Amino acid sequence: MPTVEIVATGSELLTGRYVNTNAVELSRKLSAHGFSVVRHQTLGDNLRRLAEAVRQALAGADIVITTGGLGPTLDDVTRSALSEATGIPLRLDDEAAAQLHERFRSLGRQMAANNLVQAEVPERGGWFPNPHGTAPGLYFDLGKQLVFALPGPPRELHPMFQEYALPLLLERFPPEGKQLSRVLRLVGLGESDIDAICRPILQPAPELTYSILARPGLVDVTLSRWVALEAQCDSRLDEIFQCLQDKLRALFYAMDDRPLEAVVGELLRSQGKTLATAESCTGGLLSQSITSIPGSSDYFLGGFITYSNLLKEKLLGVAPELLERHGAVSPQVARAMADGARKRAEADYALAITGIAGPGGGTPEKPVGLVYVALADSEGAQAEEWHFFGAREAIRERSRVAALNQLRLRLVKQN
C-alpha cells in the first residue's frame, strides 16, 4: 500500500492558536482511497527545517504532500524548500505566469513583481491551476516518489486535491488494497465501561484493529482490517462487529458518519412527527445542533430559550409557584417547560433542558453539573436527572446529547 506523509507549514499552527484541520481532511480522503497515511508533520515557515522535514518524509513514504507557504511573500518558503529537498530546480512557467496576470486583472488589482514567484514550477513534475486563489499547486516528480505543494487555505486546497492531486495519485500509485472499517457510534455509557464490554469480544481476533474514542457524552468504537481492493466485506470483521453490535444494541445510534441529531431527525421524519425545544442552561445549543441538519424544517418547528424565570413563566407557562417551590433547576420545572413548549409550538414532542452549567450558580444542594432533561408528548412529560462533570462547555454538550438520546430511545420504541 502506498504510504503518504502530510507536511503542513505555517508558524501560526505551532503557537497553539489554530488547529491544523487540513491534515485531518486530507487523511480522511487518502485513507478512503487505499493510501496509508504514516505521519503528519507541522512546521513553521522556516526553509531549512522544512527542507529537512521533507527529506525525512521521503525516507519513509512514497508520497509527500505539503500544504501552505505558496504565497508571494518572504515567509512563503515551500517552493524553495521542496526544490532543495528533491534536488529538482524551479523554472518560470509562461502559462502559469499568464494565468496569474489574468487572475489579478480579473480582480481589478495591480500585480506586484514578487507575485511572479508563484509562476515558478518544478523542472520535473508539473502544476495545477488554482481557481480559488493565486498560487498554483505543484508536484515534484522523483520517478518512484511524488512531492506535492498544495495551498494552505482550505477553500483552495480541497478542490485542488480532489480535482488534480488525487487523480494523479491514483494513476501513479494504483491501490492494491484498502482499509475496511466498521464504526459503532454509541451514546449512554462511558468510554471505559464500553471498552470493558468490547475487550473480551475482541480478544480472539487480534488481526483486527480496534480503536475507541470519546467525545462528551459520545463514544465511537472502530474495527478495521486491510482487505483486497475489490472486497466489500470481510467475514471475520463482520462476525466480530456483529458480536459488538449485539452486545451494545441499546447504545448505538449510527454505523456511519451521521451525528446523533441527524439520526433523531430521520426518526422524526420517518414517523411524521414534529419537535420543539425549551432550553435554559444550554441556551440554544440543542436547537442549533438540530437545525444544523439540512431539511430539519420538516420536523423541527422551533424553540424557546428561557434563560430568565420570567420568560419561563411568560413563554412556556411554567407556574410561578413551581419555580418558587422547586427552583428553576428541578424535575418539576423541566417537565413544565417541555409541556409548555410542546403545547405552544403545537408539536408532537418537546425536549426541555434546565440545569447549572457553571462555573457560578452552584449550591451544596444543587451543584454545578446538575441537569434535568424532560421529554413531553401527548401523554405528559418525563424528566431525567443528570450529574455531569467538567467545564461549562462540557456540561452543556453532555446535556444536549442526553436530551437527544432521551428522544431517540423513545422514537426507537415506536418503530
Next chain:
Amino acid sequence: MPTVEIVATGSELLTGRYVNTNAVELSRKLSAHGFSVVRHQTLGDNLRRLAEAVRQALAGADIVITTGGLGPTLDDVTRSALSEATGIPLRLDDEAAAQLHERFRSLGRQMAANNLVQAEVPERGGWFPNPHGTAPGLYFDLGKQLVFALPGPPRELHPMFQEYALPLLLERFPPEGKQLSRVLRLVGLGESDIDAICRPILQPAPELTYSILARPGLVDVTLSRWVALEAQCDSRLDEIFQCLQDKLRALFYAMDDRPLEAVVGELLRSQGKTLATAESCTGGLLSQSITSIPGSSDYFLGGFITYSNLLKEKLLGVAPELLERHGAVSPQVARAMADGARKRAEADYALAITGIAGPGGGTPEKPVGLVYVALADSEGAQAEEWHFFGAREAIRERSRVAALNQLRLRLVKQN
C-alpha cells in the same frame, strides 16, 4: 530559546476521523512560557516509525514531548520506542508498581499482568504519578536533552503537564526570552482587504512577525517579536501595532482571547442593558454562543427559535400579511421578528436573523446565502442585508457574527 518537538501517537489520528488537539494545547502553554515549538508530528502506533521520528526530533530540538501510547496493550509502543531512540533502558519501579496496584484496588478491579508494563520507567530520568489514569508519565534524561512520554487522554495529559512536566522544563531550561505578541481581532471586512490595509504599515518593520488568519466572518492579525524575558512591551512592536489599530479602528473588537460574544456581553453589562434573540435559519446558533459565556444570564433574557412561519406569527407576533407579501426571508419580517422578540422578552435590545442557509430552499430571487439581520431597540428596528457564500454551516456562522457585530457597533456608539 529552548526548542520543543511534540510527537503524538495514535493510529486513529491518521485516519482523518479525529483531530489532534493535544499538540495545539501544549503548544499554547509552551509558547507562553518562552519555549519555541518547532514541529508537531503525528504517528500511528508503530514502534519502528515512532523510534525513528523521535531520533529525528532529537536532531533538531532540545525537548521532545510524546503523547499517547502508554497503555498496557500491544499497540502502546511509546515506552519501548523512547527507550530505543534514547538508548536509555527501562526498569520496573517498585513505587510506580505499588501505585498501579493501589489504583486498580481503589477502582475495585483486578489488575491483569500486562498492566505491570505501566510501572516500567527509564533508568536515567524519572516518572510522574497520574491521578486521572493508570499510566504514569515518564521522562528520559539525556543530559542536554529531555524526552517526555505523557498520556494521550486530555484529562490525564494536561494536569500532568502543568503539575510535573512544565516545572521540570522551566528548571532545566530557564527561559532567556519570550515571544511578545499583539493580536487584533477584527470583524466586518474580509481577509484579503485587511491584509491589503496592513501590508504598507508593516513594510518598514520586517523585524516583526506578522500573521493573518481568517475564520468565517472574523479575521485575526497577529504581530510578534522575540524579546527579553523581563520585557513587558517593545517600542517597535507597540508603535507598529498602534498604527494598525488606528487604521482598523472600526473593525477591531478585541486585543485578547475574548470571542465576539464575550465583548458584546461586556458592553451590554457595562451599559446595564438586556438582550433577546429571534432566530430562524441559525436555529439557536446565536443564542448558544451568547450563553456560552459564564454570567451571560446578567444580560441575556432569552430567545425564540421560530423555524416555522406559524411560530413567527404566534411567538413573535409577526403579521401574516407581512409573511405573505414579503416572504419569511425579507427585511420586513426580520424587523418584525426583532421587534416582537424585544417586546415579548421585555428586553432593551433584540437581534433577529432570517435567511436561507441552504443547501435547499434557494430561488433565483432569494438565493442560498441571502440573510437579513435586524436589531431592535425602543425606537424601532433596522435590518441589514447580507449575501454569504459557502456551505450551510459557514452561512449560519457568518450570520451569527454579522448579528453580534451589528449590536456591537450600536453599543460602542452609546459608550
